[in-house]
Amino acid sequence: MSTLVHLLWLPLAAAVLPYLVPAGTRLDPVGFGRVASGFILAMSLVQVAAFDYAEPERMQQPMDVAWIPSIGVRFHLGVDGISLPLVVLTTLLTFLCFVYLGRHETPNARLLTALLFVLEVGMIGTFLALDLVLFFVFFEIVLIPMYAIIAVWGGERRRHAAYKFILYTLLGSAALLAGLLLLGVNAGTFDMVALSERQGFDIARGVQIAAFAFIGFGLAVKAPMWPLHTWLPDAHTEAPTVGSVLLAGVLLKMGTYGLVRIAVPALPEGAEFWAPWLGCLAVVGIIYGSLACLAQTDLKRLIAYSSIGHMGFVLLGIATLTATGLNAALFGNIAHGLITGLLFFLAGSIKERYGTGDLAEIGGGMLARAPRLAGVLTFAAVASLGLPGLAGFWGEMLALVGAYRPGAGLPRETFVTYMAVAAVGAVLTAAYFLRLLAKITHGRSGAGSAVADAHPVEWASWVPLIVLVVLVGLWPKVLLALTDGPVRALIGAGS
Amino acid sequence: MNVIQEIDYAAVAPVLIVAVAAVALLLAGAFELGRKWLGWLTALALSAGLIAVFTLIPGEVRRTFCVPETLRGDGLESCSYVVDQFTLLFQGVVLAAAVVVVLMSLSDLEAADIPAGEYYFLLLCAVTGALALVAARDLVLLFVSLETLSLPVFAMVALKRYDGRATEAAVKLFLVSVVSAAVLLFGVSLVYGTAGAMHFDRIAAASVEGPLEAVLTAGIVMVVVGFAFKVAAVPFHFWAPDVYQGAPVPVAAFLSVVSKAGGFAGIALVVALAFPEQDHVWGPLLAVLAAVTMTVGNVMALRQTQAVRLLAWSSVAQSGYMLAPLSVGAGHIGQGIAATAGYLAFYAVMNLGAFAVVRGVAAASEENLLADYTGLVRRNPLSGLLLAFFLICLAGLPPGVMGLIAKVLVFKAVVTGPVLWLAAVMAVNVVIGLYYYLVWAVRLFAPGTGRLLPSGLPYKLALGVTGAGAVVLSVVPQLLLQAVFPTG
Amino acid sequence: MTVLAAQAVVLPFLGAVFGLLLGPWLTRILVAGGVRTAEDTPPAPPTEARGVEEHVEAVPGVPGEPVPQEGRAAPAGLPGGGSRGALGPVLFAVLPTALTTVLTLVIALAVWRNPGTRTATLAEVRTGGPSILVGLSVDGLAALLAVLVGVVALAVQVYSVAYMRDEPRYSSYAAFVSLFTSAMLLVVFARDLMVLYVGWEIMGICSYFLVGHHWEDKANSRAAVKAFLVTRVGDAGLLLGVIVLGLGAGSFDIATVLDEVGGMPHTTVVVAALLLLCGVAGKSAQFPLHTWLPDAMAGPTPISALIHAATMVAAGVYLVARLYGVFLTAPVALAVLGVVAAVSMVGAALAALAQRDLKRVLAYSTISQLAIMAAGLAVGSEPAAMFHLVTHGAFKALLFLSAGCVIHAVGSNLLADMGGLRKAMPVTFVCMTIGYAALAGLPPVAGFFSKDAVIEHAQNVAFNDGALGVLPGGGTSIPAWTAWTVYLSLLLTTALTAAYALRAWLMTFFGPERAAHEAPAAMRWPIIVLAGASAVIGFFGLAAEELRPHFGAAAMALLFTAAGAGAMLLAWRDAPASDPADRLKKVRPLLENAFYMDGLYDRVIVRPVKWTGRMVRGADTRVVDGAVEATVPAARGLGALARLPQTGNPQTYLTGLLAGAVFLVLAVVALT
């Protein structure tokens, strides 16, 4: 019995528990959520402590029991250097969300608590699952809770955004399912470990191309890749803060994680066929996202489009099909999760204080009105624009490195072009973030009511992210040492 | 030389039990037995049939009503009635679904002033037809049992005798059904003329060449069309929404599950056993039908405001999903049939569950508009939550893992075949489907007022059986799937 | 040794972090312990010594609050802030920098005593491709630069204590200066290109924060953004260059890269070198990426001294020197560098001639002087360039800090508001005079020796038709016309430099006298030290053969200097109160606006990008998302279509059924 299973049933139990307390008992659901998610975070940290760093490429704490033997589906879990950081990111962000929620009375808090925990089950499960169908089941679990979070606690156009989110991502999921099954059926197994070990040698090229197309499409919607991204800005703009944080922080990563974990290793020929296209769309996404950001007038929308750009770098990393590129993608995942999580926390705090997310209405001078809030915003923006020394840089840089020398069989010139264009995108990224800072933090504060500065509860939810952004940025080895081994194993031949 | 074929009574036990029960019930009805009693007796008889099916599961494949050795000629055994995994699964689904339909009917008949004895008799006759249909291995028995399944249902639909809409529904069902039967029969005649036999194994063994091949092709298409009507595949679906709406809700549930099961069994049997060589004919045909069916069903369901009509269109769409695995061609038809059967079994649970709640609402508000469901969770938490769960299952999303696994089955089967494009069509359709299920499910949670649902043991039992089934199968789908995929 | 270097790098960093986090706390502790503000107590000691941050929190967003003008005392009524009230931050700012300066001196001494390269690696970060070696490398060049950085940084930190006395956000200011120092030292000592790049960018962001320190004014904010973005354009190129080099060599280790560069394909090297030049041009404000530097003068003057004169902008030149082997392998890049340098030096010098703002004069002068260093590198003389880098660092820091004193005293940046200050500010006058002399290249102050070294090498190369043969580069050469261009530009620049230096000097200190007070001690001492350094370090050049001045070239340069100065003097003598640059008449606006490069960029790059952004935003809603949203009416439309036969009439249904059956039969039979 693996200890990993605790990471799944604990949140599930925590989701149900608030509904089981006898009527009349007063229970603060958010307080309970804080304790429970803290405990789950501790459980994930136990995994970190128990992890054998000598062999990050080995699946550790495996658990493999039959679930639906009739169709060959197993309940197969495991953690390696790729999934470990993502699991911790998930538990951390969930915990911080609960911390953040403690600031105000939330309507219908019990339901929100339950949904967040169900969401956590899905997210953790996705990163732990080692069976294609099981992966898909967990991948799908997040949809309904996230839909409900947007639809119940969201902004004005929440219904529209929630439906768009769930329908669009379900389209991706359905295609993903087709692709996964195509892969599984042709390989004769749903076991992800076996699939990546076998490197798809016995699957016909045509099938690989088709399967990668399906899987890639499905995951690209989630990632999101241009031009499949338009659910994201709406969802982010309307979602409540915790929703945005988890959506950007973890849910998007499920897409890229799937590409790295499944599509690339198991379908090498399919990946080789599609990689130039994937890279092209990724690069377009980088430029497009940045340009769109330049013209945004809403804070959360801007951050949402910035996610498109950043995930473009992650996808570019994957498209290179090199160990470097995959490292870049995984690093970018974590970095983006931390930074964008922080950014959305901040956006939530700002929106709450100013009563609007509109940049013009917020006006300038936040550094004067709420200097600490503005300071953290500046930090987050700078981290997000990929400043070396902070987490955002390494993923982007390594993606460029990967693109300069893409995997064997890929058109070098094309990828070098991508690299150059992506570098331009990095400049544009800086441009819109600095424009944002100039617009709302700089300048004289207009006439307006005083704005409260950061609240201790907010600090509590921000500081861990800030510390991690700096830590990972200054010492990228903490992540790269984890991912490098598994990535080399996935890409094969240890390059 | 025996005059009459040898009969394995154990093999036909389920059919026999139900048929005998039907006659017994008719007699009991004559003795003015209370309508409640009739219902429980029917449920009992069907359960007995179900037990018979279960006792047959561990045994060998049983064949009976075979061609007598004197007439066998070239040696093919050619049994008309075969009890194998497929038969038992479908018989089980049919019987279990019928039990739930009976439970739903128990409280319904009184309100609609339906003669109970005849109703249950007709129901049992239809079930007899369905049970024989799924075990049939020749075209004659297939046709006769198909008609036995259909005819009583016409009467059941019309049993609300003073409701013109019920009669209208019956007329529509009758006309479409009879015309389809004619088409089916014409197809059967062509198949018989070209292949020279009525038994599936002989048809499969016959070699049809030259100009006759085109005739056989036409015959196959017409046979498939005949059954496609039964499963409400587009363009043979027009009757479904009108009939579902006009018929008593339990009958609609019966149509959407038991009749449909019969239709799918028929298609699966003919294409797999009778025409394995002609998969270039029925493969693409079924694929196109599946694609069109699921698309039309879904886009039509999008526009509905009435609950039963929505379920009707949704069941059209679901038929599309169930047709899809059958289109994979002879090479993978075993997997395809297993997927369809598995999907059908899951679908039966969730669809009947949804119908059970819908029936409850129908009793409270006759129009049965979606608006009547607003706030159901607050009024009747259990019914509301279960309906939401069934709907999410139908959409195929966790927490409705059962529905998700059902989709997995179908997708898995489809991607094995040469019809990959169908997977893409399905992907799009799953999305459209989610929308209307979700809108409905969300409505249940919204604040709103309305009447309380009636309660009562049969209602609770129907809901309990389907709800428990859905929850358990969502956790351990294997329970059902081990019956579908015997060897793993 | 590398441990010392590491400490030198880390100390300011820690100072920055702790200064920001614990500064106010330390202040409280110290104040509670009875320590009053130590240095140079201003006339009005703070009534209450509270942390800066607290203060801001206490008065959140006073609307229309007057923003303290650069260097001027904060308006009355604002409770005590700035370095006066932030003893903690002051300590955290000055002490680590001082220690670092000592460490750099020790390192330099050690390297001088025992030359050679020492490298050490803390960790190897595996990336999947070439590993990143987190480590330092200390050699003569690095040690020299480190000393420059340390000394100037210390001077600036000390100077700032007084200069930013009334600045409410002193602690973040000081922290960013410390962080900058740390980053610059990281650039200097880095053994790995990626590590270097990290430091390089952190410098950039510090520059952004410090230029935008007075963010209340949107102009400052814009200047900061511009500074960061323009350099970021170059940095993107640099990063690509680093990647090309690193992957070509299989390592980001600088030594390895230099070893491998000979074996790399020529194209690769050329491309890499040109990409590196982008970064150089961005950071060192060379044409065509120079436009940010004059605007960056919006930052507090000490920042201009430290970052935008002495150190960061020199990093570009330092980088070329560090990777000189690469450039020697790709002489094309050297030629490009030469042309860029020539354009920059002459253009910037011309622009400096016509500026009204003293700091902008110095900014253009910095561009011009950096171009001289670049020219030195382009003609193959790394030592001369480095020599000029160091001397320029000293005298330009001096000039800026002195200018800060003047501005502090006058309350304005504009030359027109100055004049006649030599009596009122004798110390500043003397120091600044030394600085201008060095700038103009008058013997015997530092600038003369270093500039002369560059000119001499340029002359040699030009006379040798561009061959760099006499130099360590071996047989490489640059095109003769490039060499000549560089050489002639250098001479022309010499004249122009003398002219604008003289103009600034005259307009600041001569003309009608005006009353002002001398700068406080904490500001005075740093400039005195720097003045001393500027006066003497030129002589260190005499130690090396290739840096020693020779008569011919030196005389030639002096001749040009004299010509430039003479012309300016003539122009000024007629009307000492007016601006000699007015004599330029119609050309003046052209020069003052630096050939309208800003406008050009605005029109060619900024506006089109913004326009594209708006277009993308529109297209995203209308086209990309429009297609998605259109699926809803499409599905509904399909539904409406499918509804048509659903008339309720059974005969329609039968028609559909039978027609469908016939169609299917026909289709299947026809298709099979």
Place this chain on the structure above:
Amino acid sequence: MTTPEIVFTALGVVAVGSGVLVVTTKQLVHAALWLVVSFGALAGMYLVLTAEFVAWVQVLIYVGAIVVLLLFGIMLTRAPIGPSEGLNSGNRTPALAVALGTAAVLVTLLVRGFKDARIDLDPGGGSGDALGEAIFREWVLPFEVLSVLLLAALVGAIVLSKGGNLPGRNGKGR
């Protein structure tokens, strides 16, 4: 053309021709009568094909039972006895198109498929003996199922019809 072919063709023309009259005549009762003619001709064709038992059953059940049933239906629904214009729906054009399409497709297919196949008309294959033996030796199960079907149809027809006697429940069409 052989004799049986001539006879068969004549009967066929009668069957199809009266069939056409069934679907086109303006009088309901005539339609029923033409149906009798058509079914009778069909019985003759069965006889030509040596299927005597089927032929007699055809006459017995179709002509004897079904048509009578239909006539009762006509009377019970108080249909007009004389010519009436309202017997055709507005669906005639599509109907014609579909019918012609069906005819074209089927005739083409069947003629191409069976033009070379010949039937040997040896009597005996369609006798009552042969068919009875076939049914009870081979087709027992469908026969039994058919009995259930008949019973169900009977009960269904009765239950649907008998409701009319209940007083006061004359549901006016919804």
Place this chain on the structure above:
Amino acid sequence: MSVAYPVVFSALLFSVGVYGVLARRNAILVLMSVELMLNAVNLNLVAFDVWLRDALHGGQVLTLFTIVVAAAEVGLGLAIVLLLYRNRSNIDVDRQDTLREPEQEAR
């Protein structure tokens, strides 16, 4: 005799039935037309049975069964038609359209 004769007549008769089903509005006429279609099938089945000399007599047996089924259908059908007449006072097939797709779509 050629098999083509019976099958062609069968096809024609079937088509006539198709026309009747689609063109007639009186429910009883529609029923008659359905009977024509079923009879067409019977002709086919008998012809094939005789042609094939089927020892099992599948064709003729199915013909008999079809006749029985047709009788049952007509019986039940007439019951439904009569019910319709009682409820609606007409038996025009094409006027049975109260159950139909609503004009108003959801939202």
